[in-house]
Amino acid sequence: MGLELRGIQSPIFSEPIDFTFHEQAFTLLVGSSGSGKSSLFQVIAQVSSLPYSGQVLIDGSEVSQLSIVERVQTVGILFQNPNHQFTMENLFEELIFTLENIGHPLQEIDTKIAEVVRQCRCEAILNRPIHHLSGGEKQKAALAVLFAMNPRVYLLDEPFASIDRKSRLEILEILKELASNGKTVILCDHDLSDYEAYIDHMVELRDGQLREVFQIPSSEMTQVSSKEVASSPELFHMDRVTCELDHRPLFSIADFTIYQGISCILGDNGVGKSTLFRSILQFQKYKGLITWKGKVLKKKKSLYRDLTGVVQEAEKQFIRVSLREELQLDGPDSERNQRIFQALQYFDLEQALDKSPYQLSGGQQKILQLLTILTSKASVILLDEPFAGLDDRACHYFCQWIVEERNQGRSFLIISHRLDPLISVVDYWIEMTSQGLSHVKEVTITKPLISQSSNIQGEVR
Known part of the structure; x- marks a missing residue:
């Protein structure tokens, strides 16, 4: 069944949205600035401040009917601004707080934290004050918190906005592995480079409607000089x-x-x-x-x-x-x-x-x-x-x-x-x-061969 949207209506969408995302797959969600991608994610995760009607179903269960603990273990969201994700002083305390709140066995918390930290490659920032971390380090920390909750559906809103390319490729590899292990991963991004080797599907939000795009973007390397x-x-x-x-x-x-x-x-x-x-x-x-x-x-x-x-x-x-x-x-x-x-x-x-x-x-x-x-x-x-x-x-x-x-x-x-x-x-x-x-003197840059500004409507069904 996967993630199913039935008749989702909101002030930001022109018509009701009916759409089913591929389950156990890695999907890239694209759309112009202000098209409503973040709002859609917030509706799915039930954290939206906007009124809406309709149903969000995950494996046949309506998300709005789940308890808070069940909900965060069913669908997890990484916000566009990682500062909205934290309540504790450092990542170590944040992970303990998160695991205790979802009822993780106390005797297994240390082992779980070690697993998450290894998976997200964030050992160096584990005990540093969150407010001292760089933007990219905060994104990594927020991702670690999401991994600790281990939801069935991962929603990631612009997770690479402040992340260097090496870390970007590492995280893409992790997300691909998550999807291979049965998770549903939906990631929103404006930069379409590097995705060809990682994603299974691409969906566009345009004019308030979701449509699958059947041409996954490829990238090329180009050199520029100073x-x-x-x-x-x-x-x-x-x-x-x-x-x-x-x-x-x-x-x-x-x-x-x-x-x-x-x-x-x-x-x-x-x-x-x-x-x-x-x-x-x-x-x-x-x-x-x-x-x-x-x-x-x-x-x-x-x-x-x-x-x-x-x-x-x-x-x-x-x-x-x-x-x-x-x-x-x-x-x-x-x-x-x-x-x-x-x-x-x-x-x-x-x-x-x-x-x-x-x-x-x-x-x-x-x-x-x-x-x-x-x-x-x-x-x-x-x-x-x-x-x-x-x-x-x-x-x-x-x-x-x-x-x-x-x-x-x-x-x-x-x-x-x-x-x-x-x-x-x-x-x-x-x-x-x-x-x-x-x-x-010279820099090598990854350049997507399909841009969002181009008209890709011809590729959608």
């Missing part, structure tokens, strides 16, 4: 910059220059990329000197007129009650306001101006966040995972915008694990390790 080092003026210089986190050395940068233009920092999860951004923005303590255009960076109000950034979690950046106020559309800059209105029309968000930012989908929140920052007056913008939750169409739109702004003299420093939108955008590729930063 500009010659020092072919642009200096932007930042780092001299003996070191940083600690949890009383452990995080990174050490002896001597490195970032040049004006568009630079992208690559590196494994937990190496310190986001912490480096916080250091440049003077929100993180560090030792050594960071200079900007020859002057030592110091925390003062005037700095943030010229230097600003996008954090990984868009909702952390909102401070006003509506999109209209967040975008400051009542301001006198008519040219800026016109550009924002054009973008809102492009993304079909002009009707949402009086909504709270927290009523938007994850992808729509990211669009709002980028619009707010890209229309600021800052001459240097730091973007931490700017493509999380965005479909190809939105990625292309904002990459074009970034290139136009670079041509007007602005500089961008980007952290991203999703590299294919940046293939023709980046001037300088930079690799970060615990030993520091280094300019990379």
Whole structure:
């Protein structure tokens, strides 16, 4: 029987949804930003704040009629924002809390934790404070909690948004093994690279309806090159910059220059990329000197007129009650306001101006966040995972915008694990390790051969 949706109706779906997902299989769910994928997952897992009608059946049992303990052992969800997944101080305590709550035998908890930690390759983060973990490390921790519950159906909402490619492939291997062992795995993603060898099926949510897609995306490897080092003026210089986190050395940068233009920092999860951004923005303590255009960076109000950034979690950046106020559309800059209105029309968000930012989908929140920052007056913008939750169409739109702004003299420093939108955008590729930063002459990028922005309706039945 598997997972069956019968007559699911909600304000976000145009017509009732009737659909059966393949059981004991690994399915990729795709759809444009704001199409309702996260909302659908929340309805299936019975954690939706939106009203809906209809039935969600798993192996013939209606999920809404199950007890909470039965429910979490029947269908488990990994949220788009992993911070919504945790209640305890560290992963070890979170796993104990989870296993105790589902009634796992106390004498077997240590063995179960060891099994989950080995399966998810998260030994290094087991006892570290969750709020000190990187975005990718939090995703791994949230996945471990889901594995501990051992549900029959796994729902994973954008699990790779902040995860490096090595970890992505490891997790895909684990998920494929889960499906082979009889679990039903449904994963939502906008980045279609690497899936060909792992998934069994692909389903698209379009216009409020689910349809199976019969052409699974393939990928190809492409090489891109950096500009010659020092072919642009200096932007930042780092001299003996070191940083600690949890009383452990995080990174050490002896001597490195970032040049004006568009630079992208690559590196494994937990190496310190986001912490480096916080250091440049003077929100993180560090030792050594960071200079900007020859002057030592110091925390003062005037700095943030010229230097600003996008954090990984868009909702952390909102401070006003509506999109209209967040975008400051009542301001006198008519040219800026016109550009924002054009973008809102492009993304079909002009009707949402009086909504709270927290009523938007994850992808729509990211669009709002980028619009707010890209229309600021800052001459240097730091973007931490700017493509999380965005479909190809939105990625292309904002990459074009970034290139136009670079041509007007602005500089961008980007952290991203999703590299294919940046293939023709980046001037300088930079690799970060615990030993520091280094300019990379060539980077190999995995590029999906089918994009979500292309019309794949002809492939559905």
